Amino acid sequence: MTDERPGRATEGSRSADASRGSRAADASRGSRAADAPRGEGGRRLTAGERNELRRQERRAARRAEGTSETRRGSSAGGRGGAGDGQGRGRAAGSPSASEPGRKPRARQEQGRAKAPQRADAGGAATPRTGKASGTTRTHRHREAGRITQDDVYRAGFACFVGRPNAGKSTLTNAIIGQKIAITSNKPQTTRHVIRGIVHRENAQLVLVDTPGLHRPRTLLGERLNDLVREVWSETDVIGVCFPADEPVGRGDRFISSELAELKATVIAVVTKVDLVDPGTLARHLLAVSELYDFAEIVPVSAVSGHQVQTLVDVLVKHLPESPQLYPDDVLTDEPEQVLIAELIRESALEGVRDELPHSIAVLVEEMMVEGGLTKIYADLYVERDSQKSIVIGSRGVRLKEVGSRARAEIEQLLGTRVYLDLHVRVAKEWQRDPRQLRKLGF
Numbered sequence: 001m002t003d004e005r006p007g008r009a010t011e012g013s014r015s016a017d018a019s020r021g022s023r024a025a026d027a028s029r030g031s032r033a034a035d036a037p038r039g040e041g042g043r044r045l046t047a048g049e050r051n052e053l054r055r056q057e058r059r060a061a062r063r064a065e066g067t068s069e070t071r072r073g074s075s076a077g078g079r080g081g082a083g084d085g086q087g088r089g090r091a092a093g094s095p096s097a098s099e100p101g102r103k104p105r106a107r108q109e110q111g112r113a114k115a116p117q118r119a120d121a122g123g124a125a126t127p128r129t130g131k132a133s134g135t136t137r138t139h140r141h142r143e144a145g146r147i148t149q150d151d152v153y154r155a156g157f158a159c160f161v162g163r164p165n166a167g168k169s170t171l172t173n174a175i176i177g178q179k180i181a182i183t184s185n186k187p188q189t190t191r192h193v194i195r196g197i198v199h200r201e202n203a204q205l206v207l208v209d210t211p212g213l214h215r216p217r218t219l220l221g222e223r224l225n226d227l228v229r230e231v232w233s234e235t236d237v238i239g240v241c242f243p244a245d246e247p248v249g250r251g252d253r254f255i256s257s258e259l260a261e262l263k264a265t266v267i268a269v270v271t272k273v274d275l276v277d278p279g280t281l282a283r284h285l286l287a288v289s290e291l292y293d294f295a296e297i298v299p300v301s302a303v304s305g306h307q308v309q310t311l312v313d314v315l316v317k318h319l320p321e322s323p324q325l326y327p328d329d330v331l332t333d334e335p336e337q338v339l340i341a342e343l344i345r346e347s348a349l350e351g352v353r354d355e356l357p358h359s360i361a362v363l364v365e366e367m368m369v370e371g372g373l374t375k376i377y378a379d380l381y382v383e384r385d386s387q388k389s390i391v392i393g394s395r396g397v398r399l400k401e402v403g404s405r406a407r408a409e410i411e412q413l414l415g416t417r418v419y420l421d422l423h424v425r426v427a428k429e430w431q432r433d434p435r436q437l438r439k440l441g442f
């Protein structure tokens with residue numbers, strides 16, 4: 001199934017054997033900031049003030065309950081957690097992405113996700129979390145390498161920050177156990193804030209992958225940096241990533257200097273340790289420790305898996321006590337169409353150089369399910385005609401390769417056969433044009 005028109009490559013599915021990947025939750029998107037409680041005069045509360053508010057909420061909830069244990073019981077579909085009779089609906093109460101009957105799917109706004117709120121004061125569960133607030137579970141809590149008896153359930157947000165190419169997205173995927181963030185060896189691959197959820201018996205860790213902080217050259221760059229700083233101010237734990245195979249540099253010092261104002265717990269994550277020998281790693285750890293008063297420093301390798309679970313333990317340890325934030329089966333709240341557009345972009349980034357990676361953007365225009373086949377119509381944007389020719393390649397060969405690779409990944413994600421129709425369009429200087437940026441979801 002190919003379309004020979006220039007600028008268009010259609011990838012018809014030939015294999016129906018892709019293993020069924022977990023479907024992404026299709027919760028409506030928006031920033032957590034939008035939901036955060038406000039202080040006097042509508043001022044957004046600092047992380048410290050929010051933590052204090054949460055503590056007060058929890059105390060109030062416990063008082064309202066009388067005893068924390070009275071509400072413990074098995075909720076429908078839960079893991080023996082506290083039931084509140086409100087069901088364990090999807091985050092933000094939106095329909096499941098895997099629900100049948102979502103066809104045809106109109107283009108979705110590729111904006112930011114609304115994260116679930118924590119419980120309201122007084123113990124009432126918000127519909128978004130679907131969990132009772134103030135409920136406490138007794139379970140074994142792994143802490144600092146030892147198993148302790150603990151009676152708290154921890155849930156909260158952690159984010160990885162760091163300069164471009166530090167390995168943040170690869171680490172996010174390794175922790176979540178599924179590809180939710182695309183990766184490449186090109187700096188500034190990540191353009192969205194992507195949330196992945198780790199479920200543990202005693203905790204729920206919402207990992208937020210952010211774009212790399214960099215010196216902006218375009219309006220897009222400025223917006224991405226703003227996004228990073230917004231996430232920093234809203235998370236409970238910040239993991240600053242330092243690639244072990246590169247010396248600590250000006251960018252790292254700059255990022256570390258910005259952390260002083262934040263109330264979140266800040267830890268250092270030394271990434272890609274598989275690439276260096278023990279001596280280099282030791283020197284690197286020392287250099288990192290001199291940058292900032294990090295709560296902990298964790299060396300990891302997302303590729304070999306070295307210390308990845310230890311890192312999760314450390315992140316969880318610093319989360320606040322809180323009810324569960326997302327239902328058990330949700331791995332990400334990224335809308336399916338955004339994940340698909342990202343997989344296409346990742347495929348298009350392969351083999352391109354110089355400025356071209358930055359100029360590529362992808363928008364899924366339409367998706368429809370026909371029997372066991374998902375039809376996807378997507379536009380791949382570049383900034384100049386010359387870039388269009390490069391992306392399409394001689395006789396459309398390159399674009400077909402982009403489509404084939406992306407289709408295989410999308411089939412993995414959706415668990416259905418996929419028909420992918422890719423169209424290359426020119427949006428002149430879109431990285432500098434507010435209108436085009438809005439259209440492309442930034």
Ligand SMILES: Nc1nc2c(ncn2[C@@H]2O[C@H](COP(=O)(O)OP(=O)(O)OP(=O)(O)O)[C@@H](O)[C@H]2O)c(=O)[nH]1
Nearest residue numbers: 164165166167168169170184188189190212302303
């Ligand atoms: N050997 C090795 N390579 C890694 C590891 N983690 C990431 N990489 C590679 O480093 C490159 C950058 O990784 P990303 O995860 O895309 O980096 P990022 O920090 O998300 O980059 P931006 O999107 O630019 O912010 C990719 O080529 C990865 O394959 C690791 O633990 N070991």
